[in-house]
Amino acid sequence: MNTPIPVQVADADLALLTDLYQLTMIQAYWKEAMHERATFSLYFRRLPPSRRFMLACGQQHAAELASRLHFTPSHLASLADTGLFEDGFLEWLADWRFEGDIWTLREGTPVFANEPLLEVDAPIAQAQLLESLIMNLVQLETVLASKAVRIVMAARGRPVIDFGMRRMHGVDAAVRGVRAYRTAGLAGTSNVLGGLRHDLAINGTMAHSYILAHDNERDAFRAFARHYPGTTLLVDTHDTLEGVRKVIEIMREEPGVGVKAIRLDSGDLGELAKGARRLLDDAGHGDIKIVASSGLDEHKIDALLTDGAPIDAFGVGTEMGAPSDAPVIDLSYKLVExxxxxxxxxxxxxxxxxxxxxxxxxxxxxxxxxxxxxALRDEPIAEGEPLLRPLVRAGRVDETEMAEADRARERVQDALTRLPDELHSLTHGTSDYAVELSPDLKRHQSHS
Amino acid sequence: MNTPIPVQVADADLALLTDLYQLTMIQAYWKEAMHERATFSLYFRRLPPSRRFMLACGQQHAAELASRLHFTPSHLASLADTGLFEDGFLEWLADWRFEGDIWTLREGTPVFANEPLLEVDAPIAQAQLLESLIMNLVQLETVLASKAVRIVMAARGRPVIDFGMRRMHGVDAAVRGVRAYRTAGLAGTSNVLGGLRHDLAINGTMAHSYILAHDNERDAFRAFARHYPGTTLLVDTHDTLEGVRKVIEIMREEPGVGVKAIRLDSGDLGELAKGARRLLDDAGHGDIKIVASSGLDEHKIDALLTDGAPIDAFGVGTEMGAPSDAPVIDLSYKLVExxxxxxxxxxxxxxxxxxxxxxxxxxxxxxxxxxxxxALRDEPIAEGEPLLRPLVRAGRVDETEMAEADRARERVQDALTRLPDELHSLTHGTSDYAVELSPDLKRHQSHS
Incomplete structure (x- = not known):
């Protein structure tokens, strides 16, 4: 058998992860000796109707990778094979490095329509080549964090756990997704690699298959609780409240097993949570928590809690992993100067x-x-904090700013206390939040 | 600066890309000496309302990776750090290899609700561990191919090109997405790495930034056409029909440049295509093609062509890259035996x-x-072709079957000629296509 082609993409191959026109355009710039500095601005024109703000995320990876991006001999050979590129250009491309600046909002900053999330200042062939990769990287984390923070808000302080790995769009989405979830304030993830890489607590309970592989539910509960004292048992394989009764019996028979929580994963979660809570409380297990999962999103969580459902934690997968109400944002990366x-x-x-x-x-x-x-980058503005920061300068990542990017989770927690009330709303609707243009920017807009 | 943590995931690290409960469950099986063979079945319970069938895709990568999956010492050290796993289990995990069978539909096979896309037969701890990874891998390609084939059908034989890289959910989605698009019948992709890896023609035109970086549109057109004789020019930066007139003038002034096509990327694509076609034809350029892009999906393409828009090829990004009408399928991977x-x-x-x-x-x-x-796997059924094939046997990929997986694109072309008319419909709606249960399966269903 031949050496298999890798299924996943190495960081070192990301120079080729671009749209072909970026390469043909930069060859054209090279042929025309167009080497002047350009600025490209990354923004979205409108919020999805289901979002009142987005959280700008993913800029750190974009900046890191941009600063390391280069073409290997094997990349250049592949490009030569297309027949589109001249030898002189490929030699020039062999030395291509990003030597420009990248200004970005710090990760976790709330952002609104038409606001720059990121700007690249560099010789045009450098700034142009980054377009497709930056958009792909920023898009993913921004889409996922912006959905996840709504779910965190809906849960009103209760822990939210990511169960989405299996529903997400491939491996990169699942792993970098955990980083976005960490930023958004999730309490944990079921995804082992994602949690290890991106420093989020890894959680797990059990699946229906474990119950079904045993002769009966009671044996399965007893075995699992002995292996993992203080575990969470999944009670809905056959009949949810019957499952809860079995948990109570096991606790009575073997007080040492110490079940910490039960998980409901189907049916009317609100009613079942109330029924389960009553059974547990009546048996003196007021300390056993109730975890709910199964098709949850921010609206369902909000409705459950408004209805008084005694749920202590939420596991969320599909709707957070590939948000059907806003699976993409309409990002633009436009030449502005x-x-x-x-x-x-x-x-x-x-x-x-x-x-x-x-x-x-x-x-x-x-x-x-x-x-x-x-405003314009250098316009003197007396009021307000300038939010775009230089994360890359002359092609080198600024380590101080990079450390700030690592504080994205705290930044989101802080931002949630500062957002006007109307921006906390989970319903569809436009916002009155004011985004204005500075006098100098207005002047340039009308002249150009 | 420290060695950076890679942003992308290596194939060799995919053993850790799993939900934690898979690992705690298989430790429980190990402790309970539950080593019997299990079968897990991968299927979806219902089609999204916007789909009349799905194309089963992604099984080849899932099978390849499953057959190579193993835990490295560094993985085991990370798991040990969680405090959840016993030394004896981690030693056993060091030797974990998939030694079972994977039966799958061949890639590109149309599939309906409740039909098995894939079944894993193996000792339970092997089949259990594959769940999360298989679901993640199959989900991505199945979602993308199933949307893309609708766009191919809507285009009625005209080429469709993938422009979606920047909108897709991360790097793996963008690159493996091209494989799904190849299967679905796309003519090309703008994504360089995706096209190179997955053998789909790489196409590119130009971006608005190229026009804007020049002093005027005419200079930009002339320069680009000189660099790339037979190229496609983007005509909508300022005024689309004015742009077309400039293309015609350049062709008159420099007959050698040989523009092959123009691209429309905004506005009323149908009206602009008609206007552009008239201008081109009147100038004797009946051979110049019109490419359209900008927010297209199967419904818009169908409406444009029904309305007689003279568009020769379509570039599709957002709606094919992260389909908002069905961003996920509700896949289940269930223990069935x-x-x-x-x-x-x-x-x-x-x-x-x-x-x-x-x-x-x-x-x-x-x-x-x-x-x-x-039907049951071994049930004697007289009529019809058995569609589940053993892609992995005793942990080893079957090279003959793998070669068949590579023919997915031809299989889809063939399938489109065999689908009943109602399944070619692009509108929402349920189908009368009959999916029945065999007598033996019905008997087992009612008994178990």
Missing amino acids: YAGTPRVKHSPNKINLPCRKQLFRRLDDQGRYAGDLI | YAGTPRVKHSPNKINLPCRKQLFRRLDDQGRYAGDLI
């Missing part, structure tokens, strides 16, 4: 903002977000 | 089929699919 001149595409009914920019966020007296201002 | 005994979870209003199974598909006189029968 070249050779010191503002550039802008004129599109009917669309806002396109030229120039290198900065984003300022004002706080009110209570420390809550009072409104944003999109 | 253990130690020779059927196993089944009883769920209200859900069908759960016990036992190792086989799927038979009957053809009518015209060679079209006439109905399916789900």
